[in-house]
Amino acid sequence: MTAARPTATGAPGYSETMPCEPESAHHARQLVAIALSAWGIGELADIGKLIVSELVNNSVNHTNCRTIRVLIRWEGRDMVRIGVADRSRDVPVLGKPDDEAEEGRGLLLIDAMSLKWGYDRKRWGKVVWAQLRATPAGTASVNRSA
Template sequence: MSSYTASVDLPPIPSSVPLARRLVRDVLRTWHAPQDREDAELLVTELVANVVDHAGVDVLTLELSLSGAWLRIGVLDGSAIMPVVRELSHTEERGRGMRLVASIADRWGAEEHRGGKRVWFELSPAGVGEPDGG
């Protein structure tokens, strides 16, 4: 299976959220990626919206890679504040984004990157799930 990578810088403004969704949709279609595209679009929406809402940075970078059967999408920003999976609240209108990422992604994480961070998730091909021992 082929491996592909793509990276694009976006301004951390609200209109970058739907743009990131479209980019993911178009790239996955072009790559013939076997992942659930709606899951990938939803999760990238959450990651980009978090940067727009909380990071206070000048630029964010959207990274995509398809290696073997696994898709990895990361969002980099210049803020060192790591994301938190919040307790579920039925009274708060917001704050469920990282809970969605943790629930839907096969794997996810956050790591320091050049004074900021990279928040990433991985998706297996639709219907496969995480491999044994992974």
Template structure:
């Protein structure tokens, strides 16, 4: 398990993505891209809802078959899928997470706020190559 605290700043999105990418080196490239997109979306939500002056935590739990990424923040706002209008410039991030991750959800945590998490069943580059060749 690896964890890192990040300040509430726009630069934290890229830093959190890089941190997670460094923890998931064994994943297939396409899956690593999906994981990075999900991290970007969850961290962006944390930035928008975390109170000013607070930090948030990104945790990566990796075992032989699953990677779980958690974003802990101090906001009590619970994220949910919404239905943005075609003209809205927000509200689609969790739809990406829902489409790309094997599972995601929200959990309580000790202290203020919540944990938003995503899980991915790990696929190696060899498995992805084999999947492409199966008729």
């Protein structure tokens, strides 16, 4: 069972440290689904699970990390931030893979599915995150500019 942990600003959040391995994506998806359901915005679960999977896979495939930390935070009335922290200071780059490429589309998916995404550099590494908005009608709001 995962318990909500308040952040310093009083906003509820869920977080968990996991091994930096492909199998952690499954556990991260479960954590996102639990958090969104607990907050009454389970309709965002499919998008949230896809985003966290891509963020975990980016850490696994592009860093030399031993562990990652998955962070899900409620921000304001209608905003959720999903992030993955790792100890690498290398920042993600939005790629432009050609039609034949089998990799390199993760951040493009995140860009298309989220309202906004980015990264925060830390002294110890970085947090790559994406924001989702729950609209008053209970539907997800995504970035339509991609």
